[in-house]
Amino acid sequence: MQVSGNMHCQIQNTNKMDSEAASSSSFFTREQILQMLSELPAAGFMKPAVPPSPVLPPFKKLGVLVDADDIIDAKEATGNSSNNNNYINSTQSYLCAECRRTLPTAHLLDLHITEQHDFYFAASVERGDKPMFACYLEECGTKFHTPRQRKDHCITTHKFPANYRFDQDHGKTKPKGSGKKSDASMEVDEVPAARKTVPYIKAFCFGHHTMRTFNTRKERQSGDTLEDVQDMKDAIDDILD
Amino acid sequence: MDSQTTIRNEDSMLRLKIRSYAKEQRQIFRTNATDALRFGLGQIKSEISELENLSAKDVCGLAARIKRRKHATSEDMYRLSHAFLQGNENINTFSGIPGAIQVLVKELSGPNMQRQIDAAECFCNLSLGDGHVSEKITALAGSYLVTYLDGKEERLKRSCLWTLANMLATCEKAAKTLLQMQIVPKLWKLYTAPTDDLNRFQDDAGICLYLIATHAACTVSAVDRRYIVEHLHEKLPTDPGSDYYMYIIYQLNIVCSEEDLSVQQAESLVNFFVGNLKTDWDSSAGGSMRIYYGVRVMANLLAKGDPKLLGCLAEPENFVNALNRLFALQDSNLRYDLMRLLKNFLSLNIVDSNLLLEQLKVYA
Numbered sequence: 001m002q003v004s005g006n007m008h009c010q011i012q013n014t015n016k017m018d019s020e021a022a023s024s025s026s027f028f029t030r031e032q033i034l035q036m037l038s039e040l041p042a043a044g045f046m047k048p049a050v051p052p053s054p055v056l057p058p059f060k061k062l063g064v065l066v067d068a069d070d071i072i073d074a075k076e077a078t079g080n081s082s083n084n085n086n087y088i089n090s091t092q093s094y095l096c097a098e099c100r101r102t103l104p105t106a107h108l109l110d111l112h113i114t115e116q117h118d119f120y121f122a123a124s125v126e127r128g129d130k131p132m133f134a135c136y137l138e139e140c141g142t143k144f145h146t147p148r149q150r151k152d153h154c155i156t157t158h159k160f161p162a163n164y165r166f167d168q169d170h171g172k173t174k175p176k177g178s179g180k181k182s183d184a185s186m187e188v189d190e191v192p193a194a195r196k197t198v199p200y201i202k203a204f205c206f207g208h209h210t211m212r213t214f215n216t217r218k219e220r221q222s223g224d225t226l227e228d229v230q231d232m233k234d235a236i237d238d239i240l241d
Numbered sequence: 242m243d244s245q246t247t248i249r250n251e252d253s254m255l256r257l258k259i260r261s262y263a264k265e266q267r268q269i270f271r272t273n274a275t276d277a278l279r280f281g282l283g284q285i286k287s288e289i290s291e292l293e294n295l296s297a298k299d300v301c302g303l304a305a306r307i308k309r310r311k312h313a314t315s316e317d318m319y320r321l322s323h324a325f326l327q328g329n330e331n332i333n334t335f336s337g338i339p340g341a342i343q344v345l346v347k348e349l350s351g352p353n354m355q356r357q358i359d360a361a362e363c364f365c366n367l368s369l370g371d372g373h374v375s376e377k378i379t380a381l382a383g384s385y386l387v388t389y390l391d392g393k394e395e396r397l398k399r400s401c402l403w404t405l406a407n408m409l410a411t412c413e414k415a416a417k418t419l420l421q422m423q424i425v426p427k428l429w430k431l432y433t434a435p436t437d438d439l440n441r442f443q444d445d446a447g448i449c450l451y452l453i454a455t456h457a458a459c460t461v462s463a464v465d466r467r468y469i470v471e472h473l474h475e476k477l478p479t480d481p482g483s484d485y486y487m488y489i490i491y492q493l494n495i496v497c498s499e500e501d502l503s504v505q506q507a508e509s510l511v512n513f514f515v516g517n518l519k520t521d522w523d524s525s526a527g528g529s530m531r532i533y534y535g536v537r538v539m540a541n542l543l544a545k546g547d548p549k550l551l552g553c554l555a556e557p558e559n560f561v562n563a564l565n566r567l568f569a570l571q572d573s574n575l576r577y578d579l580m581r582l583l584k585n586f587l588s589l590n591i592v593d594s595n596l597l598l599e600q601l602k603v604y605a
Contacts, residue, residue: 026604026605027602027603027604027605028603028604028605030595030598030599032603032605033583033598033601033603034598036580037580037583037584037587040577040580040581040584041581043544043584043585043587043588044544044585045496045497045498045540045541045544046491046537046540046541046544046578046581047494048458048491048492048493048494050458050459051455052454052455052488052492054529054533054574056455056488056530059406059410059448059451059452059455060281061281061282061368061369061406061407061410061411062279062280062281062369062403062407063279063280063281063282063322063325063326063365063366063368063369063407064278064279064280064322064362064365064366064400064403065278065279065280065285065322065326066319066322066323066359066362092354092392092393092394092397093354093392093393093394094393102352104388104389104391104392105388105389105391105392106391107391108388136388137422137423138391139423139426139427139468140423157421158384158421158422158423159380159383159384159418159421159422160384160422161380161381161384164384165350165351165385166350166388
């Protein structure tokens with residue numbers, strides 16, 4: 001009621017203005033406006049038009065012109081000192097204080113620090129009660145139990161490349177032969193860890209290849225064995241005496 | 242004697258520092274100035290006649306060179322950039338060479354910042370090509386271009402935005418893939434970032450969102466729409482790129498029956514609209530976009546049927562003033578939308594319709 005009362009007062013004030021304005025230009029009357037309103041569709045939402053109307057000026061695709069001086073400057077800068085480039089990288093990207101890895105966004109650095117250097121995170125992953133690996137896209141917010149699940153999600157849902165450079169596992173190679181092992185394989189005795197770790201070192205030479213010849217060296221191994229037997233005989237004789 | 246030499250050494254040290262600082266500043270200014278130099282496809286030939294003409298054969302040679310070596314050098318990428326600007330034939334030749342784009346992707350995602358920038362600028366010019374080229378770039382480098390939107394390096398970020406804009410304008414399939422990479426929330430963040438020296442991407446981000454709203458509005462997900470709804474209030478009418486705001490809101494159907502708006506979110510829309518009316522809008526495309534689409538957004542807000550969402554427009558005096566100002570433009574296209582707005586307002590039954598109509602000045 002208050003609203004309509006206020007409106008009434010305003011109408012009285014504006015009636016004078018209306019009459020003045022009507023002399024200069026013509027306005028639609030209340031009935032005409034009502035007529036126009038009745039011709040419109042029922043009150044409701046206006047749907048976006050495809051293509052949009054009114055038509056807007058088309059977007060003009062533009063490239064970028066690089067200044068040759070910039071290229072020369074950049075070359076000089078990298079040529080003079082590699083420290084300069086390292087400095088630019090560290091100031092313009094996100095750097096892990098622990099392992100010095102640079103990452104382009106704060107979210108990726110956050111994921112890196114959590115997944116690579118946080119023991120609490122590692123313990124939580126081991127416990128496995130809740131998903132811990134967050135998606136590479138900050139806005140996605142989905143979490144996964146394993147990095148593999150996350151990778152699959154990023155490839156299928158977000159169309160990331162399989163070799164996404166900022167993947168936390170990127171660059172870690174699988175141990176040789178791990179893929180070949182199957183559940184059906186026969187159980188064998190475990191090779192001692194010490195023997196496993198000893199690498200196979202190929203014989204090398206300094207320009208003089210070994211020739212196939214008769215071995216003229218005296219076999220030390222057999223001699224040692226004989227000496228050992230002799231020692232043993234002497235020891236037995238001593239005991240018997 | 243010793244004290245004099247130490248003072249001299251300190252002086253020279255200081256001078257060296259000042260000199261290196263000045264050099265650094267010059268470099269920054271030059272970089273910023275270079276960013277403004279933009280050309281359309283083939284335009285460079287007519288504008289700068291002194292440039293060397295690079296043919297498809299040269300492009301093949303450059304592609305073979307970057308594939309052969311461990312890294313694509315800045316000079317190689319600079320020459321490729323120029324070649325792409327010169328014509329579509331060069332772009333098609335490069336995109337047809339197997340493994341050539343992958344070398345640029347490697348540099349874009351590599352550890353060297355300068356080469357990342359050079360590769361991004363290369364991609365920007367490559368994106369001037371046809372739809373199939375945009376599709377290829379999106380599939381191979383799209384994830385990195387989107388990731389760098391959250392980065393720190395200004396020039397890299399800007400080049401990524403320009404590349405994305407070119408691709409969004411060219412190919413719907415590329416736009417769809419980019420939307421799957423969550424480009425909308427990232428762009429909205431840049432679009433609504435507070436204006437300071439470090440954040441000058443509002444205009445470019447606004448253009449990208451405008452292109453999405455024009456070419457790929459139907460593929461924008463409900464999650465993306467919800468994100469925009471939650472961050473509606475972060476944009477002000479005085480911010481750069483605000484010409485696109487109402488267009489984006491309307492074309493992406495942000496104000497609809499399915500999306501719930503809080504009073505604060507609705508008020509921010511109303512304040513934006515009223516703020517546009519208070520400023521003197523011009524007849525440019527940007528000015529008319531604010532008005533046309535602002536009226537439609539307001540009509541949809543009224544269609545939600547909740548008077549609490551109207552903010553200051555709930556006052557009949559304010560509403561009538563706003564309408565009279567817009568009817569005074571005597572634009573026949575706008576009049577239809579204004580009538581829809583009026584009809585939605587009257588359907589709320591918060592005022593006596595006869596009294597309201599008496600006050601309206603609709604030019605015949």
